[in-house]
Amino acid sequence: MLTSTNHAFCPGAKPKQSNRRVKKRMWLLVYVTPAIILTIIFSYLPMFGNITAFQDFDITKGFLKSPFVGFMYFKKLFKDRHALLVIKNTLVLSTVNLLFTFPAPIILSLLLNELKSDRFKKTVQTITYMPHFISWVIVAGFVKQMTALDGGLINSIKIFLFGGESVMFLADERFFLPIIIITNIWKESGWNTIIFLAALSGVDPQLYEAAATDGAGRLKQALHVTLPGILPAIIILLLLRTGRIFETNFDQVYNFINIHIQDKVDVLETYVYREGIQKAKYPIAAAAGLFQGFFSFILIAVTNKLSGKFTDISIW
Amino acid sequence: MKIRKESFSEILFNWTAAFILLIMGILMLYPFYYLLVYSLNEPLDAMRGGIYFWPRKFSFVNYRMVWATNNLPQAAFISVCRAAAGTALSLLATSMLAYVLSRPHLVFRKFFNRLFVITMYVSGGLIPYYLTLSKLGFLDTFWVYIIPGLIGIFNMILIRTYIQELPSSLWESAEVDGAKEYTIFFRIILPLCTPVLAVVSIFSAVGQWNSWFDATVFNRNSPELWPLQLILMNMLKRTSVATSRDVPLPKDVLVTLTPESMRASITMIVTVPIILVYPFFQRYFTQGIMLGAIKG
Numbered sequence: 232m233l234t235s236t237n238h239a240f241c242p243g244a245k246p247k248q249s250n251r252r253v254k255k256r257m258w259l260l261v262y263v264t265p266a267i268i269l270t271i272i273f274s275y276l277p278m279f280g281n282i283t284a285f286q287d288f289d290i291t292k293g294f295l296k297s298p299f300v301g302f303m304y305f306k307k308l309f310k311d312r313h314a315l316l317v318i319k320n321t322l323v324l325s326t327v328n329l330l331f332t333f334p335a336p337i338i339l340s341l342l343l344n345e346l347k348s349d350r351f352k353k354t355v356q357t358i359t360y361m362p363h364f365i366s367w368v369i370v371a372g373f374v375k376q377m378t379a380l381d382g383g384l385i386n387s388i389k390i391f392l393f394g395g396e397s398v399m400f401l402a403d404e405r406f407f408l409p410i411i412i413i414t415n416i417w418k419e420s421g422w423n424t425i426i427f428l429a430a431l432s433g434v435d436p437q438l439y440e441a442a443a444t445d446g447a448g449r450l451k452q453a454l455h456v457t458l459p460g461i462l463p464a465i466i467i468l469l470l471l472r473t474g475r476i477f478e479t480n481f482d483q484v485y486n487f488i489n490i491h492i493q494d495k496v497d498v499l500e501t502y503v504y505r506e507g508i509q510k511a512k513y514p515i516a517a518a519a520g521l522f523q524g525f526f527s528f529i530l531i532a533v534t535n536k537l538s539g540k541f542t543d544i545s546i547w
Numbered sequence: 548m549k550i551r552k553e554s555f556s557e558i559l560f561n562w563t564a565a566f567i568l569l570i571m572g573i574l575m576l577y578p579f580y581y582l583l584v585y586s587l588n589e590p591l592d593a594m595r596g597g598i599y600f601w602p603r604k605f606s607f608v609n610y611r612m613v614w615a616t617n618n619l620p621q622a623a624f625i626s627v628c629r630a631a632a633g634t635a636l637s638l639l640a641t642s643m644l645a646y647v648l649s650r651p652h653l654v655f656r657k658f659f660n661r662l663f664v665i666t667m668y669v670s671g672g673l674i675p676y677y678l679t680l681s682k683l684g685f686l687d688t689f690w691v692y693i694i695p696g697l698i699g700i701f702n703m704i705l706i707r708t709y710i711q712e713l714p715s716s717l718w719e720s721a722e723v724d725g726a727k728e729y730t731i732f733f734r735i736i737l738p739l740c741t742p743v744l745a746v747v748s749i750f751s752a753v754g755q756w757n758s759w760f761d762a763t764v765f766n767r768n769s770p771e772l773w774p775l776q777l778i779l780m781n782m783l784k785r786t787s788v789a790t791s792r793d794v795p796l797p798k799d800v801l802v803t804l805t806p807e808s809m810r811a812s813i814t815m816i817v818t819v820p821i822i823l824v825y826p827f828f829q830r831y832f833t834q835g836i837m838l839g840a841i842k843g
Contacts, residue, residue, distance in 0.1 A: 251725070252652065258728055259653045266644040266698055270663060273695045277671025277679045293682065339571070345564040357826050358572045361579075364821045366757035368780045372814050373578040375783060376585065376807065382596010384581065417575065425836045449560045482760065486780070500673075507674040508764055520672035531668050 284518040304518040313494070314502070314519065321498040321523070324411065324484070325476050331412045333472065336423035337465060341453055343424060344431050359421025370414050371486035375401065402491035410487060415480075426468065427461055434460035467538045474534030477527035499523045579818065582811045586610070590808035609812040612804050618770065619778065619813070626756060626774040626817075629692040633755040634748050640697045642744065645706035646732050667700045677764060687769040692761060702747040705835060709743040710736060746835030749828040753821060779813050782806065 279294070284304055286297040308314045339359070346352040362370070378385045378400040386397040400406045438456045447455065481500035488501055497505075499519060507516025585593055589604035597603075613619060647653060648660055671679070685691040718726075718735045726734075737744075759776035766772045785806075 255728065256652055256654055259647055259650055262643065262728065263647045263653065263659060266640065266647075267659070267662065269640075269694075269698055270666060272679075272683070273676075274666040274670070277675040278669065280671055280675025280679050283675055283678065288678075290678070290681075294678070339568075342564045342568055345561065346568070347561060351565065351568075355568045355572050357829060358575055360825070360829065360832070361822060362575055364753050364757075364825050365818060366759070366776055368757075368759060368776050368783065369814050369818055372779065372783055372810055373582065376582060376811065377578065379596075379807065381594065382598075384599060387596070421575065425833055429833055429837050448554075449557055486783070489784070503673050504764075508677060513674055513678065517672065517674040520674055524670065524672050528669055535668075 281517060281521045281524075283513055284521045286514060288513045288517075290513075300514075304514045305522070307515060308518050308522065313497070316495075317497045317499055317502045317519075318522075320496060321479055321500075322476065324408065324496075324498055325479050327408055328412055328415060328479075329472055329476065332415045332420065333469060335416045335420035337427055337461075339420050340424040340427035340431060340461075341457060343428065344457060345449065345453065356421070356424070359424070361421070362418040363422035365418070367418075367480075367482045367486045370418055370483075374410060374414060374487070399491075401487065401489060404492040404495040407487065407492055407496045411483065414487075415483065427464060430461040430464035431457060463541075466541060470534045470538040470541070474531040475527070477523055477530055579822070582814050586808060586811035586815050588808070590805045593808055594805055609804065609808045610816075613809050613812045613816075616804075618773075619775070619816075621771060622773055622775045622778045623816070625689070625772060626776070628689070629758075629774060630752050630755040633693050633696070634752040636693060637697050637699060637702075637751050638744065638748055641699050641703050641747065642706050642737065642740065643732065644698055645703045646710060646736055647728075648703070649707050649710040650728075663698075663700050663703065673764075680765060686765050687772070688766075689772055691765045692755070692758070692774075699747070699751065702750065705747060706740060706743050709740055713739055742831050742834055745828055746831045749825060749831075750835075753825070756817075756821065775813070775817050779810070779817060782810055782813065 282294055283297075285299055285301060286294075287300050288294075288297045343352055343355065346355070377383050378398075380386060380397040380399065383397075385400065389395075389398060400410065434457060438460070439452055442452045442456050477499075479498045479500055481504065484496075484498055485501055485504070488496060493501070493505075503516045503520045503523075506512045506519070581599065584598055584600065584602050586609050587605055587607070588598050588602040589606040590609060592604045644663075648656065648663070650656075653659070670676075680686065680691065680695065685695070713736075717739065718731050721731055721735060756774075757776060759774060759780050762773050762777045763780070
């Protein structure tokens with residue numbers, strides 16, 4: 232934390248100088264005010280706006296004058312079979328996604344760590360960071376192009392290997408989860424190595440030498456020295472990611488959803504968007520959003536606490 | 548340093564690691580290359596498929612046509628404007644806030660910090676956010692791209708952490724001399740913050756450039772305000788899964804463009820600026836991410 236002392240209350244400060252300090256404090260407050268106003272308007276006002284979920288919202292009457300209906304829309308939500316499927320889909324998608332995508336950057340950084348040539352390492356890093364900066368719109372475009380029926384690379388390979396007809400991968404809900412996972416690994420695993428590589432550079436080099444004199448090969452060193460060395464980082468990141476298990480990446484999911492599969496693979500984010508923004512059914516969409524936000528917040532708070540505990544414990 | 552004879556298994560291990568990474572690198576690069584080649588091929592010929600490594604009939608016709616249709620110059624203008632204005636203004640507002648919140652003699656400092664950081668974990672959700680912005684008259688304006696996101700809390704934390712780690716002796720003398728806060732900020736702090744500002748500006752610029760959701764939600768009825776990404780997104784959604792097989796092309800009509808080649812060339816137009824820019828910021832990434840990991 233900061234070590235600077237509070238100058239304004241220094242004993243023996245001349246009154247004139249302390250006057251200046253007070254003035255300075257006032258100016259700081261002036262500087263911070265616009266930011267506070269912006270945050271209240273764009274972050275806190277919408278939180279308050281969640282009362283829409285308890286109202287028969289009428290856009291002409293607004294938040295304050297629309298009549299209250301209690302938990303009606305929540306009850307409606309939990310009786311709706313599609314909404315229940317959507318909640319289930321959300322949890323399944325984010326859990327499966329976490330399980331499969333989380334190990335990828337760890338493996339990648341262990342491999343990068345083994346490279347002897349710095350130049351090669353840096354090149355691989357530059358290349359694997361690149362997809363992170365590309366939007367999901369473009370990634371979806373890549374997939375669409377590569378899985379095209381006529382002459383798309385994936386279908387050509389499929390026909391070459393297995394024969395048969397071209398497959399419409401994007402229009403078949405069985406391929407939805409695999410596509411989400413693969414594209415996620417493709418896009419983010421390179422970028423996510425940054426944090427693990429930083430943790431790796433903190434592993435004591437003497438440990439490797441000790442392991443080597445004990446006759447451990449490179450693979451054994453990676454498994455018994457490197458991996459335990461970054462275990463704290465792994466556990467903290469895993470906890471933080473688990474805190475987000477109620478959320479999916481709207482940007483990604485929306486770009487891969489289409490009318491052929493949306494009834495089966497819809498998740499909360501896409502549901503809220505379609506019902507609320509496209510169909511203007513504000514209360515039910517707000518109810519779904521609030522349900523998600525509420526549980527998400529609890530989970531994030533719990534996992535944050537846990538990771539705080541863990542970091543304290545892991546210090547020894 | 549150490550010179551030691553490498554065993555066979557060691558050599559094998561080195562080469563295996565390098566080989567796997569080489570394959571990964573190729574897998575990450577190839578989609579870009581594939582679309583580049585596709586976009587540089589004559590569109591009707593490209594529909595026959597089989598263009599994986601090199602254009603069969605090289606042609607710039609896609610780019611020329613695409614630029615003339617779909618209101619693309621307008622969309623490109625919007626994209627450039629929002630990336631430039633959004634990044635500059637957000638950088639200024641965010642770094643200023645970071646500075647103020649790092650000052651030890653700010654009253655209610657802890658409370659203010661909480662007030663901002665909470666918004667990273669709790670959000671109002673899409674529908675109330677939409678209704679709030681529509682009440683405030685932000686629908687169908689360019690400013691909806693800039694003002695609501697003026698202060699990036701994550702970026703603010705990055706910059707604040709960086710400032711707090713600077714030795715305070717750097718500006719204490721200026722303070723004693725009675726320098727005003729904005730003098731200290733603009734003359735002393737800001738120049739020292741170049742590395743973290745570089746990270747924040749690339750994050751922010753890429754975010755603006757890639758954004759389409761705000762445009763589709765808030766500016767649905769103003770196509771003249773749509774950025775490139777939204778044009779591309781709409782194009783992808785429109786030709787959802789359909790390919791030339793589902794939509795037979797009439798033989799007597801001279802078709803010069805196909806949806807696929809149009810998509811490929813717009814994708815390239817949108818992607819190339821990012822690919823050209825981000826490598827220059829690479830050396831700052833680790834620092835930026837680690838700062839965020841510590842305090843975030």
